[in-house]
Amino acid sequence: MPWGRPREERADAARNRAHLIEVARQMVAELGADKVTMDGLAERAGLGKGTVFRRFRTRAGIFHALLDEEEKRFQQRLLSGPPPLGPGAPAAERLVAFGRARLEFLVEHTVLARASLDPAEPVPAGDSPSLFHVQVLLSEARPDLAASGTLALQLVAALEGPILLYLRASDAPEPGSVVHDLIASWQVLVESICP
Amino acid sequence: MPWGRPREERADAARNRAHLIEVARQMVAELGADKVTMDGLAERAGLGKGTVFRRFRTRAGIFHALLDEEEKRFQQRLLSGPPPLGPGAPAAERLVAFGRARLEFLVEHTVLARASLDPAEPVPAGDSPSLFHVQVLLSEARPDLAASGTLALQLVAALEGPILLYLRASDAPEPGSVVHDLIASWQVLVESICP
Structure with a gap:
């Protein structure tokens, strides 16, 4: 079978990837990111x-790949989980629920999400699925808004930026300790824009 | 004079710092960050x-120090420049003006601001002066809000996050090309919260 070798190599690459992800996960758990x-x-x-x-390109790429596995499970909850996070609730309610779930996700994966920040790489936690989700819900709740593309970008930043960027100074509180306040003020933000 | 030597060393340190900042600035201009x-x-x-x-601790610290010089000039405009950016206008108007000025500042200094991002370091562009400024104006405009501390943090993230984090993916637009939209949607955000 002349095509046997390339197919085997692809299978090898997939096994290597799964093996590397598993070893990286163990190393993060045992040694810290x-x-x-x-x-x-x-x-x-x-x-x-x-x-x-070749697999990860940069050190941050290792954490990017680990986070990506968790992201897939998170996106699944938005697409087919129960409302108001999943489909079936009004757009403003879904935005509030999305913020709560996203903040809890980021607090759970703070170490990975921050380690995957690399000035040379796109930011995984601000990837297109989250932005796309906010854009869709925002234009459903406020079809009258002109600059809704950049407003969606700003809302994603409001949600993720505090944990990714600002709550990591040495004198900042632990994200987990302010997550309830962040959820409350996210709700204020969404309900101000989508009354 | 027994205290002569420490004083001379401090003067040396200040000269070294000024010299390093100047050389770093030239290198950024000539070679790129x-x-x-x-x-x-x-x-x-x-x-x-x-x-x-000892001076900069990390590579990102070099850019942090360069940006810091620009930040001092920016803060001066908030404290004693003409209104509505400086004192003398209603809080909501000052917040809108702050967002416009801050976005223009970040677009002008995008390369430095991003290069100073380091997962191990606090984020210079989200430093306490900007956050403090938004906190003061927000509590003046909306004294009734409970979670105004975290809301201020989210607003700073909404303002700075798009340029620092999200507009650097390879397929993202240049920050300069969307700054007018970002200013417009920042105004929507502020006027929704402070009607």
Whole structure:
């Protein structure tokens, strides 16, 4: 079978990926995200540095890939979970529910979400599914707004920015300790815009 | 004079700092921020690597220090410039004017602001002066709000997050090209919360 070899190589690549993700997850749990390096991951996974580099490109890419697995499960709840997070509730209520769920998600995955920040890479936690979701709900709740594309971008930033950016200064409170306030003020924000 | 030496060392440190800032500024202008390294800066400034390391701690710290110089001028406009950015206008109008000025500031200094992002460091552009300013104006415009501390944090994130985080994906528009839309939707946001 002449095409056997490429297919085997693709299967190898998929196995390597799953193996690397699993080893990276163990290393984060045991050592903490700041101790995980490209070289350390290659050594522990028993794979070449080139393989790890081609797979993740940057150190932040490792955390990006780990977070991506969690993101997929989160998106599934928006698409087919029960309302008001899932379909079936008014748009403003779904926006409030989305904010609550997203804040809880980011608090649960703060270490990964921050470690995956890399000035040279797009921000995974602000990826298009979240932005697209807010855009759709916002234009349903406020079809009259002109600059709703940038307003959606600002709302996603209002939701994710405090945990990704501002609550990491050494004198800042732990995100978990202010998540209830963040959920409450997100609701104020949404209900001000979508009365 | 027994205290002569420490005083001289402090003067040396201040001269080194001013010299390093000036050399870093030249390097950013000539080479681009991504080519500026701790080692390169030490070599060009004719100072030891230890001196550069003690001064800036991380590579991002170099850009943090450069941005800090611009931030001081910006804060001065809020404190004593003409209204509505400076004192003398109603709080909601000052918030709208602050957003416009801050967005223009971030677009002008996008390269520095992003280069100073470092997951291990507090975010300079979200530093306490901006947050404090929004907090003061928000509690003046809406003294009835309970969670106004976290709402102020979310508003600062709405203002700065799009340029710092989300408008840097490879397929994102240039911040300069959407700054007018960002200013317009910031105004919608402020006027929704402070009617």
